[in-house]
Amino acid sequence: MRTSIATVCLSGTLEEKMRACAAAGFDGIEIFEQDLIVSPHSPEEIRGLAAELDLSLDLFQPFRDFEGVTEELLLENLYRAEAKFALMNRLGIDTMLVCSNVATATVDDDDVAASQLRRMGEVAAGYGIRLAYEALAWGKYVNDFEHAQRIVDLADHPNVGTCLDSFHILSRGADPAGIEKIPAEKIFFVQLADAPELSLDVLSWSRHYRVFPGEGAFDLTGFMTHLVRSGYNGPVSLEVFNDVFRQTAEERTAVDAMRSLIWLEERTSVALADHGGAPGNDGGFPAYPMELATLPAVAQPTGFNFAEVKAGDSGAVEELLFQLGLHCEGRHRTKPVQLWSAGGARVIINQQQARGLAPAVSALGLDVQDPLAAASRAVQLKAQPVSRRSQADEAVLQAVSAPDSTEIFLCEATGDGTVAWAEEFGSDGVVEGEPLITHIDHINLSQPWQHFDEAVLFYESTLSLVPRASQEVPSPMGLVRSQVMCSSDGAVRLALNIAPMGLEQPHGGADYPQHVAFACRDVVALARQARQRGLDFLPVPANYYEDLQARFRLGDDMLDVLQSLNLLYDRDEDGEFLHFYTATVGNVFFEVVERRARYDGYGAPNAPVRLASQYQRARSGRRDG
Amino acid sequence: MRTSIATVCLSGTLEEKMRACAAAGFDGIEIFEQDLIVSPHSPEEIRGLAAELDLSLDLFQPFRDFEGVTEELLLENLYRAEAKFALMNRLGIDTMLVCSNVATATVDDDDVAASQLRRMGEVAAGYGIRLAYEALAWGKYVNDFEHAQRIVDLADHPNVGTCLDSFHILSRGADPAGIEKIPAEKIFFVQLADAPELSLDVLSWSRHYRVFPGEGAFDLTGFMTHLVRSGYNGPVSLEVFNDVFRQTAEERTAVDAMRSLIWLEERTSVALADHGGAPGNDGGFPAYPMELATLPAVAQPTGFNFAEVKAGDSGAVEELLFQLGLHCEGRHRTKPVQLWSAGGARVIINQQQARGLAPAVSALGLDVQDPLAAASRAVQLKAQPVSRRSQADEAVLQAVSAPDSTEIFLCEATGDGTVAWAEEFGSDGVVEGEPLITHIDHINLSQPWQHFDEAVLFYESTLSLVPRASQEVPSPMGLVRSQVMCSSDGAVRLALNIAPMGLEQPHGGADYPQHVAFACRDVVALARQARQRGLDFLPVPANYYEDLQARFRLGDDMLDVLQSLNLLYDRDEDGEFLHFYTATVGNVFFEVVERRARYDGYGAPNAPVRLASQYQRARSGRRDG
Incomplete structure (x- = not known):
């Protein structure tokens, strides 16, 4: 499994965050746009640092409030998007997270949203960039992943796909089994976060109380089994907004994060085997493209x-x-x-x-x-x-x-x-x-x-x-x-x-x-x-x-x-x-x-x-x- | 207005809390039972300290899970209550807070609850003690103040009355106007707390995030105008559970608390005057028993x-x-x-x-x-x-x-x-x-x-x-x-x-x-x-x-x-x-x-x-x- 983590999970400067992620053993990172904007380093310098640290730059995020708007606003949004595509070329990042519109959408029509995303995809294609569209749980018109997928299907453009985020899916109580129905090649990115049981409004819950997989109450093993069965084999990335992590030394947060992913890999592997299908299994069960690492099994201390x-x-x-x-x-x-x-x-x-x-x-x-x-x-x-x-x-x-x-x-x-x-x-x-x-x-x-x-x-x-x-x-x-x-x-x-x-x-x-x-x-x-x-x-x-x-x-x-x-x-x-x-x-x-x-x-x-x-x-x- | 505050609002030992309340100018306090249990001082010593500090001991609280139970459990509860009445006599406190049953109630019948409260009232009368029954917002069968009042009316005993708590009333969105219909002599006690707007389960909200009046989002001025109009003239007491106050120096929390009550008095006085009836007003408007202090009015700085x-x-x-x-x-x-x-x-x-x-x-x-x-x-x-x-x-x-x-x-x-x-x-x-x-x-x-x-x-x-x-x-x-x-x-x-x-x-x-x-x-x-x-x-x-x-x-x-x-x-x-x-x-x-x-x-x-x-x-x- 290719492991990744969003820079927003960690404290410090972008450079400090990148060094901490590399030290903890992550394969790649998502660049949170704000972290770049406030950095004194140019995009080229960040790209060079990533190469030096052997970190892939998996995602640029987030692009907000794009679709479901008037034609006038769409043109402004396309201008804004194209500036970011050029920036991504300089960074060497080929995938952008596009969140479902929260603030500026005025047209509640899937065909309109799809055609606008297709137009964005056409521009993105010119820069070799893929768009991963994600339903935010508090999106104005689009807030569940199956709805987002219908719009991606309607957009019908090779550069427009889906981003699945466990928080946005599980916080709304949605059944993640539907993930298996999405063609693997349309899943452009996957973000994971866990969260404790809180009866809090979903936006505050998301912005302050996300935790790493295994630290909360969500069934992320179940989520992962569906993802593996879908045939997805891209990065599995952590995107965790947490008030405590923001204040904690980035090196140790990165290690905590990596531990959570390794443990999740193991539990997913066990769960798949329990249900009669482990990756690479030769006994007639389906083999999945994603390889999952395992750990020495140990009994509880006595x-x-x-x-x-x-x-x-x-x-x-x-x-x-x-x-x-x-x-x-x-x-x-x-x-x-x-x-x-x-x-x-x-x-x-x-x-x-x-x-x-x-x-x-x-x-x-x-x-x-x-x-x-x-x-x-x-x-x-x-x-x-x-x-x-x-x-x-x-x-x-x-x-x-x-x-x-x-x-x-x-x-x-x-x-x-x-x-x-x-x-x-x-x-x-x-x-x-x-x-x-x-x-x-x-x-x-x-x-x-x-x-x-x-x-x-x-x-x-x-x-x-x-x-x-x-x-x-x-x-x-x-x-x-x-x-x-x-x-x-x-x-x-x-x-x-x-x-x-x-x-x-x-x-x-x-x-x-x-x-x-x-x-x-x-x-x-x-x-x-x-x-x-x-x-x-x-x-x-x-x-x-x-x-x-x-x-x-x-x-x-x-x-x-x-x-x-x-x-x-x-x-x-x-x-x-x-x-x-x-x-x-x-x-x-x-x-x-x-x-x-x-x-x-x-x-x-x-x-x-x-x-x-x-x-x-x-x-x-x-x-x- | 007689000001009071629950000892649970403050950090420190019971003695430290009492000294802080006296220094901040409170007339009296509620003794939170746990604070007494963990104190090395005997009830007589606490009574002596209160006299020395010129603090009245207004309430002993809380007594939990009394009514709506089987006859067998009722007898146990009466034994427990009588032990506390004897303790209250030693403290010199004449009012006990009885919270609506959360954990052990099995009989959802107002007549049963009322008759059990009446039996408790009969025992309390022997000790000269009054019972102030309060609907907790998360009470099992009784969770709104008008329901609690119906049970008090049914109990029909001079030693059984009501306790009104602004948190339990306003957190459920209830209309506090109903307070005016309660006979003033049946309102045995009033507790105030404010709280920020949070979509949190009401128990967590109450236990961790209460704040003093004016620090949150509740309309406590409205609450107070209804209370004054009811003719109530007893203590107005603060009961605020807050994770921060629990960790802050008790002297300064007590001052913050007193400030909030003084300001609330002023705003209540202004609100009553605006609505054509100030306490003690001679112009034909009703005069209320509760006297409200006022402050020099000042314009905003320029x-x-x-x-x-x-x-x-x-x-x-x-x-x-x-x-x-x-x-x-x-x-x-x-x-x-x-x-x-x-x-x-x-x-x-x-x-x-x-x-x-x-x-x-x-x-x-x-x-x-x-x-x-x-x-x-x-x-x-x-x-x-x-x-x-x-x-x-x-x-x-x-x-x-x-x-x-x-x-x-x-x-x-x-x-x-x-x-x-x-x-x-x-x-x-x-x-x-x-x-x-x-x-x-x-x-x-x-x-x-x-x-x-x-x-x-x-x-x-x-x-x-x-x-x-x-x-x-x-x-x-x-x-x-x-x-x-x-x-x-x-x-x-x-x-x-x-x-x-x-x-x-x-x-x-x-x-x-x-x-x-x-x-x-x-x-x-x-x-x-x-x-x-x-x-x-x-x-x-x-x-x-x-x-x-x-x-x-x-x-x-x-x-x-x-x-x-x-x-x-x-x-x-x-x-x-x-x-x-x-x-x-x-x-x-x-x-x-x-x-x-x-x-x-x-x-x-x-x-x-x-x-x-x-x-x-x-x-x-x-x-x-």
């Missing part, structure tokens, strides 16, 4: 192998882990790294190159069937491999960097609770006895607001984690958006949070801390033990327990137990949830959870209590300090 | 008196002004301040307490009929007065601080082009001859994103400037939102811009610069003169002129003139617009504009060209530097 906390001074973290009942298994034989564990929960404390760093979650390990295949898949999906120096006799771990820079290690699942690398700490990673803590339940990672959609796409495409419904939780500094990414059996749960900016908070506003939650078979017993060991619990206000009583009518005994241990409680139709939080050290804290029956949530009603208590603590800490 | 640039080193600004043909009239007799002018355009360069400051627009002066009345009005609307030290024999200028800290001076309009204060510079402020520059056309002020709605409300309420339709302009760092505030005759034009955050721009991203635009009778002549004087024009790319030719078919001569002088051009059905920009120094630049015929815009199609050129310059400046 558990957390470890969590890593990086810290300059790790004393406070060690104390918390000790109080929670974890045990230091040993120190790495060559590095300033410790392994702490309890049951199947392992925490690595890493002091390498950490001088002055406040404690923070820096890495996590996932158990996977085939670490090499999983890492290869992630890297093909444009994840950055992580290089950590290791000695010749040490376990070689596969790792990639997530969008928020957390390192994701892909570890071999042994099935027996041992971990191969633990021997470097003089341990087999298995703890005697029956510790109260059984494993890591979930890890909570805060995300910069600009990279949230990118992070969700990353975890879904590389690791096959599935996004659950997202939630918003009030805090004293604003709403915190929370998105859980989960393996199907719940063995791996990552909670991604976007913290509010709190830019003008009078009291500062520390980074939103991250945390590791341990699963526990008896949280009351563990909390008592932790209290004996002097744990600094996150305090829970008395008003919370009064409300709990009003909501759940718990017995007085139970309420006293909860309150005396700063335990939080939730209940739903699936079961009960008891949990507590430690104080925050640096940028990290810990949680211990007990899930009763089939409770599958995270105590969301309690999150505001935690956030307010942490806010109070941060304030008084700053006030005292 | 022009710019001056713009002030503050700078540590003012050499570069002086050079630009000289090159544009302004003339230094003199230095202030006691302060390091200069007056520059041309025609009716005056620029003050202020070096007081400016050591190390990059040049920036710091103040502007407006010509008004009655400076004292205008300043008094602004201060009553919670604007901060500005105190500048002045000598006994200097003109006393009235000034207030705008939300972005720009100082707004209210100057006496003389009508003859002189300004009283100019004599302190040894000048009468009148320039001989016929300079090309005639006056200040507009001033462009960048706004922090958190204060945009506040700024619009500020300029509209204090100075009677009118907001024009807002626009969004693409820049290499994201979309810039632009909102012009204008006097009716166009003599005063302020353009407010919110710059994108560009948080992660690889190339940094300076503050979005502000500018002063001078009106000119011959921009070509002025540009030529400026070129002779060595002006550093903001460069305009050649590609722009090619596009201009394609769009407007200008003559080659004209195009050459424009291009040789870096002039930008626009044309619409009202006329033509020619303008150019200077280089940016510090955080300020200048523009010169010529309006031909009745052109009334700002060359919006050219704004992306300016932004891209400034971005290029800032980049290369940083690269070179």
Whole structure:
């Protein structure tokens, strides 16, 4: 599949955008006219830069408000078009996007529109240029792709064809199956965009909230299967207007974009095979001209192998882990790294190159069937491999960097609770006895607001984690958006949070801390033990327990137990949830959870209590300090 | 009018919110239950704090999902309600908001809902508590206020009344005139919120995008006139869920909120008088129980008196002004301040307490009929007065601080082009001859994103400037939102811009610069003169002129003139617009504009060209530097 992207998706100057697209591996680009107009570079210089970067210039866009007009206006429009054709010749671009008329159309007549497009096609032919006519979802008279196709058919000119844009088609709820009826040679261009479910007017939705395929709610795999079946084999290009991308570094947006296309290729390939027809298939099924790349298939991760906390001074973290009942298994034989564990929960404390760093979650390990295949898949999906120096006799771990820079290690699942690398700490990673803590339940990672959609796409495409419904939780500094990414059996749960900016908070506003939650078979017993060991619990206000009583009518005994241990409680139709939080050290804290029956949530009603208590603590800490 | 505000409108802890409300002058507050639950303070402590701050506690809210349920669930709900009544007694709050059932209602029967509310009322009566039943716009069976009122009537209990919320009523397009039919003694509470026009699902609209009255598109004055006519005389309270307010310093949000209520009181008073019935009117019209405060009426400003640039080193600004043909009239007799002018355009360069400051627009002066009345009005609307030290024999200028800290001076309009204060510079402020520059056309002020709605409300309420339709302009760092505030005759034009955050721009991203635009009778002549004087024009790319030719078919001569002088051009059905920009120094630049015929815009199609050129310059400046 030939990949392309519109320059309007990215921030920066035209030159910066082009360099970012080339670096991310795109085959070509669409030049958004405005990007050229504001550029100090001549068309010839842009053409030269594209050649140097090995980028094809696939489309010049958009040409607006052409057809369905009076003869007088048509002549003006033809003058304007011809100036652009001459410009395109200088750029070396042979296809122009012509959007259905939004503003100036006054003649609602397909024959008139077609004859005007034919006249445009005749002029274009003189310059060797093809016109790709696209129905905008808010076009005045022409707003669906089948209508646009009828006009293209009526125009009946070899230089007039169609441009299909998934946003304009899917946002109107149209059935993309009709794409298969369009002759492939009349599909001059294809643009893809996804979008979240929003009941917003379609113009605002389109201009601000488009996202890359896989980041929204549209069925782009379905769209692509129809496109492949139509026989189309031209560029598949991203055209995504998004307020966040416009403000984000263009290099990383381009990588995010490329990842989305690669993943879409794979899913399209799988969908076609499922429906009995893969490209190049020899078994009697039709072979399609478009070749689709595939990726190593990997199973979902089966558990957390470890969590890593990086810290300059790790004393406070060690104390918390000790109080929670974890045990230091040993120190790495060559590095300033410790392994702490309890049951199947392992925490690595890493002091390498950490001088002055406040404690923070820096890495996590996932158990996977085939670490090499999983890492290869992630890297093909444009994840950055992580290089950590290791000695010749040490376990070689596969790792990639997530969008928020957390390192994701892909570890071999042994099935027996041992971990191969633990021997470097003089341990087999298995703890005697029956510790109260059984494993890591979930890890909570805060995300910069600009990279949230990118992070969700990353975890879904590389690791096959599935996004659950997202939630918003009030805090004293604003709403915190929370998105859980989960393996199907719940063995791996990552909670991604976007913290509010709190830019003008009078009291500062520390980074939103991250945390590791341990699963526990008896949280009351563990909390008592932790209290004996002097744990600094996150305090829970008395008003919370009064409300709990009003909501759940718990017995007085139970309420006293909860309150005396700063335990939080939730209940739903699936079961009960008891949990507590430690104080925050640096940028990290810990949680211990007990899930009763089939409770599958995270105590969301309690999150505001935690956030307010942490806010109070941060304030008084700053006030005292 | 008794003013109140829900604690959910503000950021911070409950204690911080209460202090901010008291400081802004509110009579009372609604306690949002969640704010109490997460507070470490007991109900008795909150009650004590309210007494200390002289705030009444007007409402406890919300109680959810009560009515329209099975008998079994009703008993649970009554248990939950009674726990809250006991809590309210401890707080000393006598009114509870009961929202129509969203989640658990299964019985769509008004008689059942009414009888269940009556039973709740009977229990509430034992605690001396009144229930204010409110139809949520997304209530399962009850979602309009007239329906809720029918249920209240059926319930027929003295402790069961209604709560009216302007958002829930106006967002559904309901006619608020029906409010007048409700007996005043059954209206237990009133909540106000405004909202922008958005085609968004009503729940998201309500939870994220509510704004204070006057900041949105709802007709809250109409709503209030119906309310006053109903005879209601209880608290009028703000309940505004807004993602920005949640992140903004609570003290300033509270002031913004209070301003909106004061202005609404005035407009309601005017509207009632216009319709022949003012409260307390003796002329035979009905007198209403609610007393509405009024403000000094002021006419719109009639022009710019001056713009002030503050700078540590003012050499570069002086050079630009000289090159544009302004003339230094003199230095202030006691302060390091200069007056520059041309025609009716005056620029003050202020070096007081400016050591190390990059040049920036710091103040502007407006010509008004009655400076004292205008300043008094602004201060009553919670604007901060500005105190500048002045000598006994200097003109006393009235000034207030705008939300972005720009100082707004209210100057006496003389009508003859002189300004009283100019004599302190040894000048009468009148320039001989016929300079090309005639006056200040507009001033462009960048706004922090958190204060945009506040700024619009500020300029509209204090100075009677009118907001024009807002626009969004693409820049290499994201979309810039632009909102012009204008006097009716166009003599005063302020353009407010919110710059994108560009948080992660690889190339940094300076503050979005502000500018002063001078009106000119011959921009070509002025540009030529400026070129002779060595002006550093903001460069305009050649590609722009090619596009201009394609769009407007200008003559080659004209195009050459424009291009040789870096002039930008626009044309619409009202006329033509020619303008150019200077280089940016510090955080300020200048523009010169010529309006031909009745052109009334700002060359919006050219704004992306300016932004891209400034971005290029800032980049290369940083690269070179």
